[in-house]
Amino acid sequence: MAKTALKWVFGIILSVIGFFIAGVVLYGYFVTHKNSLGGLISGVVMGSVAFVPGTILLILAMIDIRKNAFDLRVANILDKYDRITPATLAKKAHASEAKVESSVSRIIGKGLLIVYFDKSTGEFVTQEGRAIAERVIGLIDSKRRTTIE
Numbered sequence: 001m002a003k004t005a006l007k008w009v010f011g012i013i014l015s016v017i018g019f020f021i022a023g024v025v026l027y028g029y030f031v032t033h034k035n036s037l038g039g040l041i042s043g044v045v046m047g048s049v050a051f052v053p054g055t056i057l058l059i060l061a062m063i064d065i066r067k068n069a070f071d072l073r074v075a076n077i078l079d080k081y082d083r084i085t086p087a088t089l090a091k092k093a094h095a096s097e098a099k100v101e102s103s104v105s106r107i108i109g110k111g112l113l114i115v116y117f118d119k120s121t122g123e124f125v126t127q128e129g130r131a132i133a134e135r136v137i138g139l140i141d142s143k144r145r146t147t148i149e
Contacts, residue, residue, distance in 0.1 A: 004064040011057030018051025067106070070095070074103045075112045083123045 025043025070093070077092050078084065084092075090100045104124060107113055114127035 004061050004068065007057045007061035007064065011054045011061055014050045014054025015058065016054075018047045018049070018054055020047075021050060022047030067103075070099075071103050071106050071110070071112065074100060075107050078104070078107070078113055078115060078124060078126055081126075083118070083121070083125050085121075085123050089124065
């Protein structure tokens, strides 16, 4: 989230600086007629050196915001269900399985939830679901399930 805020801040600053530089140069060339064509070209280039990266940063920030919103939606679904298959999660999130799986990896990386993948059943399991499974089914050190008698 902090990276998104930095992208917004630097994107806005660079875009405003680039727009201001290009505006001053264009005003000087077309209104006062004191600048040469070389000055106009160099001013537009200098303005675009700041404006283009600022615009790119703003676009990247908007992409991050959409990804963060999707990650929060998937995290809420995972938090609601202790165990859920990737196909069911994709259906509930209205997205493809690949998009949901990449979202789950980002959720784990951000530390929003502690999620495990149970290979035996092919389900995502939250930390609470794992704790329930340890109490009910039992879980040994090798992470294999055993039944409690």
